[in-house]
Amino acid sequence: xxxxxxxxxxxxxxxxxxxxxxxxxxxxxxxxxxxxxxxxxxxxxxxxxxxxxxxxxxxxxxxxxxxxxxxxxxxxxxxxxxxxxxxxxxxxxxxxxxxxxxxxxxxxxxxxxxxx
Amino acid sequence: xxxxxxxxxxxxxxxxxxxxxxxxxxxxxxxxxxxxxxxxxxxxxxxxxxxxxxxxxxxxxxxxxxxxxxxxxxxxxxxxxxxxxxxxxxxxxxxxxxxxxxxxxxxxxxxxxxxx
Numbered sequence: 001x002x003x004x005x006x007x008x009x010x011x012x013x014x015x016x017x018x019x020x021x022x023x024x025x026x027x028x029x030x031x032x033x034x035x036x037x038x039x040x041x042x043x044x045x046x047x048x049x050x051x052x053x054x055x056x057x058x059x060x061x062x063x064x065x066x067x068x069x070x071x072x073x074x075x076x077x078x079x080x081x082x083x084x085x086x087x088x089x090x091x092x093x094x095x096x097x098x099x100x101x102x103x104x105x106x107x108x109x110x111x112x113x114x115x116x
Numbered sequence: 117x118x119x120x121x122x123x124x125x126x127x128x129x130x131x132x133x134x135x136x137x138x139x140x141x142x143x144x145x146x147x148x149x150x151x152x153x154x155x156x157x158x159x160x161x162x163x164x165x166x167x168x169x170x171x172x173x174x175x176x177x178x179x180x181x182x183x184x185x186x187x188x189x190x191x192x193x194x195x196x197x198x199x200x201x202x203x204x205x206x207x208x209x210x211x212x213x214x215x216x217x218x219x220x221x222x223x224x225x226x227x228x229x230x231x232x
Binding site for chain 2: 004037042043044045046047050091093103104105106107108109
């Protein structure tokens with residue numbers, strides 16, 4: 001079974017600074033998707049960014065970018081110019097392209113605090 | 117922007133009682149999911165549902181659980197006889213389709229279930 005590990009339960013960053021959240025995963029598959037979801041307090045999870053494993057280019061969405069290292073099975077999220085609204089729980093997730101049920105495998109999450 | 121909604125936000129029940137958690141997926145979505153997160157643990161997949169039937173389920177989703185789409189808008193998770201270990205946050209999600217282009221799952225805010 002696939003596993004996703006987020007080794008940083010909590011992180012903090014100064015406003016306007018850059019922070020990197022780590023995620024590693026274990027799989028025997030060659031093609032899959034990786035996601036970062038953000039969950040603000042008492043709000044639903046929102047997709048931040050996704051990466052398709054067959055694409056070598058790292059995904060970027062405005063201030064959010066990933067460092068996808070397929071051989072190392074690493075998928076870190078970089079948040080540049082951090083804003084107060086970035087404070088949330090961040091979940092890394094894996095999805096196989098094979099499974100018909102389309103299920104996600106999640107990490108335990110990283111709680112990000114943004115310091116004004 | 118359309119959102120997945122869930123009711124109630126919090127539910128407290130006695131062990132052995134039946135509970136029904138409700139979700140309203142995004143209106144044109146076709147695939148529906150339930151996940152749960154026990155406090156301090158990972159978000160875990162429970163079940164996926166498509167075309168009025170379960171397409172995949174995890175080991176957690178035993179005979180005590182059932183899902184239903186009773187009408188064109190609601191998607192429910194029923195726990196027949198709750199146990200203490202069912203206490204968790206339950207997330208509903210939906211997606212338009214599961215091909216490479218539209219695989220994003222949109223999550224609801226969750227229902228926090230506490231079994232006493």
